[in-house]
Amino acid sequence: MRRVMMALAFASLAFSASAETIEQRAVTCFACHGEHGQSETENTPSLGAQQAPYALIQLFMFREKLRTFEPMNEMAKSFTDDDLQKFSDFLAKLPKPAPPADAGEPARMQRGLALAQQNRCNSCHNADFSGKENVPRIANQREDYLAKTLSEYKDNSRHGYDGTMADVMGSVSKEQIAELAYYIARVR
């Protein structure tokens, strides 16, 4: 089923002319990022209720190849500025990802919470990790994607729009990344 959807999605790219509505065009996004904003694909982020200014920045960076991930660079290649705006506004209106059924081991959750507090993640991402403006919602993001992203910020293989996350992650260890991702993915 997924394969069919993917094929459909890519086929639709070929004629993604302006006549389509944003909802129709977003079918392509859903193929990997999940319907209703919740991703079920490995290492692929949930996009529901993402902060529109953050989403716009990321789509822009994909288009300009300031952030490299080939499928997304390809996808965003022909986006106009208006497309970037429309897609990011659309994503912001999708429902936010739900916390996983697994509430997490209390001890690990505790460690994650302590690390999130130590590193003042709430300073930019808000106390409930919903994000604000150019700072993304991270609450209940996929654990694998969180861990991957934090690692990429740490070794600067993913260039942030500005250097804030590289700066913050400089002093966070690999083990701590795993704990943070575990906690933020499950936070309620």
Next chain:
Amino acid sequence: MKATGTGRFLPMQRFKGFHKGENTMRICSSAPRSLLLAGAFLGILTYGAAAQQPASPPAAAPAAAPALPPGSPLLGRPDNAAAAKLAPVAAPPLAAAPDKLPLAKLKVPAGFNIEVYAAGMANARSLALGDKGTVFVGSRLLDKVYAIVNKDGKRSVKIVASGLYRPNGVAFKDGTLYIAELSKISKIEKVEDNLDNPPKPTVVYDNLPKDEAHGWKFIAIGPDNKLYIPVGQPGNNVLHDADHGQIRRINLDGTGAEVVVLGVRNSVGFDWNPENKQLYFTDNGRDWLSEDVPNDELNRVTKVGEDFGAPYCYQGNIPDPEFGWGHSCSEFTPPVGLMGPHAAALGMRFYTGNMFPKSYKNAIIVARHGSWNRTNKFGGDVVVVHLNKDGTVKNIEPLITGFLEDNKYVGRPVDVMQMKDGSLLVSDDWNGAVYRISYGKQKVATQ
């Protein structure tokens, strides 16, 4: 628990490699750790989402939350709601459409005019002027250097370089454009003859740290024909190594690197006094000390190797609460001017033109990008700093205001640059535009 006063200042790893006295550090660090442990639990209590209070006593808690890691940009940030609201503001990645620019909101003194010189340059930052009138514009969040070309009375924007990493700084000399990326300086020779098809920049100098924090660079070429390169502190407030916290200069071919200024936190603008060739630079004060201090600094360099205090002393009279111990502000050169708390005083140039009123002659025009680390934003304007005969600051007056509206930015000035006719260009990275300020009966720049 009695070490309350010092608890937040003891990230011991910070001193590795700098201090031999690690024993002392270790002893000191035990008290604050338990203190912070308690803090972590307090945090849990007030943390709405995790309202379950752990039944176990603090000692049994897993992984105590120690002080912020050394070098964290959030060191010093108090854990309260007001502080949690403050975070750096990033400019949008898309330039504002010309009809969406905040021109009508920008105010200049009587007799001055402001107009849009060019738009559509996302994240327009530092400015440099070519011999043939081309204006080069760097960017920080994008990968591009733009050129505003003035040809046959028409202005257009071209991209002269892309695929660069945080190319904030631009400088021009004898036909060559110099570009400062995060950790390298490169050049394009005869750039104005090849604006439609410019060659790729070639690297001149790359013996620079690669830190993201304060890694982007303003550059300028001094009256000594050397290229001046700032290397900021690699974080908000960091006891750093000898490669940071300074301004260096190199020969234009990349040789002869020499540190000329020390104790610099993060300078994003400098220029030379046309009367005595002294270097003046703006320097941004640290975050999270308080709402109202420290001020950003305007500094004057009178000799090579002069130290302006960071991270030991800020604004000339505030010993840093963490690193100031064992130092006195009197060890360092104080600023000649205070530019406001968290104001982000960035680009600055001496005004040497004849278009503006006489009082502007040889005054310094400074772009204040505006604060983020303050509840009521400060700055977001362009000011003129009038100097006394001895080079000290006489007073500071507004030149352009209105970038700040209801505590939100509608634009943010980054750099200022005088044109040959004496008018002044101002870049705005929020809108991706450059404005032109003129004085007298409005003569619109050649279209």
